[in-house]
Amino acid sequence: MQSSMQDVPLLISQILEYGTTVHAASEVVTWTADGPRRSTYGEMGRDCKRLANALRSLGVDGDQRVATFMWNNEEHLELYLTVPAMGAVLHALNIRLFPEQLIYVANHAQDEVVVVDSSLAAPFAKLLPHLTSVRHVVVNGAVPDDVRAALAADGREVHDYRELLDAQSEEFTWPQLDETTASSMCYTSGTTGNPKGVVYSHRSNYLHAMQLCMPSGLGVRQGDRLLAVVPMFHANAWGMPYGSLLAGATLVMPDRFLQAEPLATMIAAEHCTGGAAVPTIWTDLLRHLDEHPEVDTTSMREVIVGGSACPPSLMRAFEERHDIRVLHAWGMTEMSPLGTIAVPPAGLAGEQAWSYRETQGRLSALVQARLVGPDGSVMAWDGEAVGELEVKGPWITGSYYLDDDPEKFDSGWLRTGDVGTLTPDGFLRLTDRAKDVIKSGGEWISSVDLENALMGHPKVKEASVVGVPDDRWGERPLAAIVVLEGQELTVEELRTYLADHVAKWQVPERWAFVDEVPKTSVGKFDKKVIRRSYAEGKLEVTAG
């Protein structure tokens, strides 16, 4: 029997129209050197239509790629909504990639129009001579004449974002698209080889945004004021832009003001209720809030941490000292990104609840998962058996854009490269990235377990553990430690502390005290750089 339901496509234009009319009074707030700059969703809806007309006038009439080289701000949100809604494809460039990688991804995606924040125009101008498909550069904000001239070299047209919009009509009819049409694309942060392109659809973005709003997700709802720290070029800002329009939540956009002090100011001034960021951002913010008890964070209810494993000590400190609940989440660019969120089972409290909250979280309803062992067998969900996680679902990629990578797919499942366990009730605990597991004399050591334990030490600011070659054991852990300012710490103290938290044979013999753990373009610990520094003899290693 056929259903009698209407076949209505799930489109970004629907999110745009709904959010900017039904939730017209909600706001996007952009932080500037002079404080907040505001626009209501209603005002933004009118700008989106002007923007669509402006982009049509630049020749965007099909699935051309419109790229952004921007911070999180109002204009970036307008592009997030408008470009897919008009049938084109949004490509948010990761401003922190190395220049060679940026050139590679912009050319690979064939970006034709690039919208650039004025504060990023000078570095962007240096890339431009290598970007072969770019015809138009639209600058958001004022730039000096020499920068403008550099942008205009080789016959490219340069436009001012606001001037371009001001010249346009507020009338625009969004096209009816197939919901499986490409809406946007994002490249992986590519720690090895070239970054790979993931192409999202209207349907995948729509369903993913609804997941964010579910109570088993972030539970986004009207009245929320979300601090969107995670960049819009890092896996769709974890779904906050579209989720907020659907739910009517206000978005607070930090633009380039990503240090702990301005973030704390934004939380207090804008009465933020939630937000999302990688652990390194929350670690800095925690220290700032500890040192400035006068900052009013009482509005802040619950925030998401993800992108890399969050040390439990960080979550507990936020909750105990600042009454802010930190929800651990796991995902990937390839997964739009949400896979799991650690909302504990109902009715649990205290340590019982923490035992769930410290995991990567419970699988989202539309994310199917299986664990595959080294011999290819599917493992049990018993909380014990360790395997590589493979996933499938409507917001999970089935391939990479113009890039065969058969290694990453297994009979329709995406191989995540993450290793861990699943409990019978669907909670994922990652023990490592497959490539970061330390194989010591036939036994596996989880680098994440060692890092989590070390970061629980009151004098440790950051700790990153990598496997390094060892004549006797094949591989052994090396711990790179950043000591909190003004504190002193010895290897002996760390060894004794660690021996209370992990099996003794796992305690590293190699230690390096460093000023900072190197970070990737999206703020994760960059283990590749630590391994290389060690291999090149650039790390001062203390034996212990």
Ligand code: AMP
């Ligand atoms: P990206 O697509 O750049 O965000 O990277 C995705 C990868 O980040 C995942 O495959 C994991 O290895 C890692 N990751 C993301 N969230 C977490 C988390 N909560 N715990 C541990 N690893 C994580």
